[in-house]
Amino acid sequence: MICRITDSAIDMDELTDSLDSPELGGLCTFVGKVRNHSAGQGVTHLEYHAYPEMAEKKMRQVAEEIEERFGVAHLAMAHRVGTLAIGDIAVGIAAASAHRDAAFKACRYAIDRIKQIVPIWKKEYGEDGVAWVEGCAVDAETAEPQKAQNQRV
Amino acid sequence: MKVRVKCFAWAKEVTGEDEIDLEVPESATVADLRNSLAERFPVFSGRMESIAVSVNQEFAGEGTPVDAGDELALIPPISGGCA
Numbered sequence: 001m002i003c004r005i006t007d008s009a010i011d012m013d014e015l016t017d018s019l020d021s022p023e024l025g026g027l028c029t030f031v032g033k034v035r036n037h038s039a040g041q042g043v044t045h046l047e048y049h050a051y052p053e054m055a056e057k058k059m060r061q062v063a064e065e066i067e068e069r070f071g072v073a074h075l076a077m078a079h080r081v082g083t084l085a086i087g088d089i090a091v092g093i094a095a096a097s098a099h100r101d102a103a104f105k106a107c108r109y110a111i112d113r114i115k116q117i118v119p120i121w122k123k124e125y126g127e128d129g130v131a132w133v134e135g136c137a138v139d140a141e142t143a144e145p146q147k148a149q150n151q152r153v
Numbered sequence: 154m155k156v157r158v159k160c161f162a163w164a165k166e167v168t169g170e171d172e173i174d175l176e177v178p179e180s181a182t183v184a185d186l187r188n189s190l191a192e193r194f195p196v197f198s199g200r201m202e203s204i205a206v207s208v209n210q211e212f213a214g215e216g217t218p219v220d221a222g223d224e225l226a227l228i229p230p231i232s233g234g235c236a
Contacts, residue, residue, distance in 0.1 A: 051161050051226055054210040115232070119207075121162035122232035132163050134230035137203040140183070143212035146203070153163055 002076035003059035005052040005120075010089040015076035019096040024074055026100035028107040032091035034084045039152070042127040048081045048090060051119040055079070058118040062110055072097045072106035079120055116145045124152075154179055156186065156219055159226035164204065167196045177219065183208065184215040186225065203230050 002018055016027060034046050059077055067073050074096040084090055091114065095106035114120075115136060122133045131152035136145045156175055160168050175189040183206045191198045205228040206213050212228070219225060 048232070049162050049165075051159065051207075051210075051228070054207060054226070057210050117212075118231065119161065119226075119228050120232055121229065123162070132166075132229070133232050134163070134203070135232055137230040138205040138212055138228060140205040140207075140212045141214040 001060075001063060001074075002078060003056050003063060004078040005050045005055050006078055006080055007082045008080070010078050010080055010092040012089070012092050012094070015078060015092050015094040018076045019074045019094055021074070021096070023098060024096040025098055026103035027094060027096040028100070028103040029095075030091075030093040030107050030111050031089055032111065034086050034088045034090055036086045038124055038126065038133070043086070044125050044127070045086065046084045046090070046125065047123040048079070048084060049121045049123070050079065050081045052081070055118050055120055059114065062113045062118070065113065066095070066106045066109055069109065070097075070102045070106045072102050075106065075110065077110055077114065079114070079118070081120070117143065154181070154221050156181070156221055156223070156225055158186070158190070159224070161226065161228065163229040164197075164227040168194055181219050182215060183213050183217045183219060186219050187215075190227070204228065 036043055063075050072095055076094045079091045093107055093110045095103045097103045124131050124133055139146045156177055158173050160170055177185045177189050207226045207228055208217050209224050
């Protein structure tokens with residue numbers, strides 16, 4: 001199981017190779033890349049910041065939730081930090097199971113959940129200046145997301 | 154007692170520090186930590202509800218005890234959408 005914050009380029013082959021096993025017939029991947037626009041504005045590059053120790057711990061929590069919900073125990077996820085250029089891979093996820101349905105569900109859940117509870121922050125550099133993208137405030141009492149905000153500060 | 158608090162993203166920018174020391178009462182809770190934070194850095198007052206506090210790498214509610222030996226951090230809203 002890979003749950004990793006890294007300042008190096010994400011190698012999707014490494015993630016998928018880590019899930020190579022004769023009983024796993026379905027392998028689903030998600031690749032999140034740096035986009036050249038956000039909220040109608042051009043983006044030149046991004047900075048990702050993390051609280052690495054807590055982020056990896058929360059990624060392991062996501063993996064546990066996936067095992068409980070979908071019975072999928074074969075996961076690999078990596079999120080990059082540092083300065084990223086347009087087209088760079090920011091996040092990579094691979095989920096494998098015997099059949100495709102559970103692998104698709106696990107992969108989808110992993111990326112959605114990472115964006116809710118894993119302490120990673122994105123700073124956008126664009127034509128209109130620089131902004132922290134604040135998608136999701138966590139309600140500390142429940143450790144679950146508050147309502148959607150998607151503001152920039 | 155003095156506690157050390159990690160600052161990330163927006164919180165790091167407005168404090169200018171990776172970590173800050175805050176003076177809190179003995180037997181303090183997360184709520185006391187927030188009071189001390191707002192006193193020292195008034196910029197937090199206006200958006201305290203959007204800043205989560207973690208204690209030993211778990212999100213922590215207002216009544217959670219904080220101790221000088223705990224790993225504490227300020228967690229501004231994270232980057233993903235809530236969809």
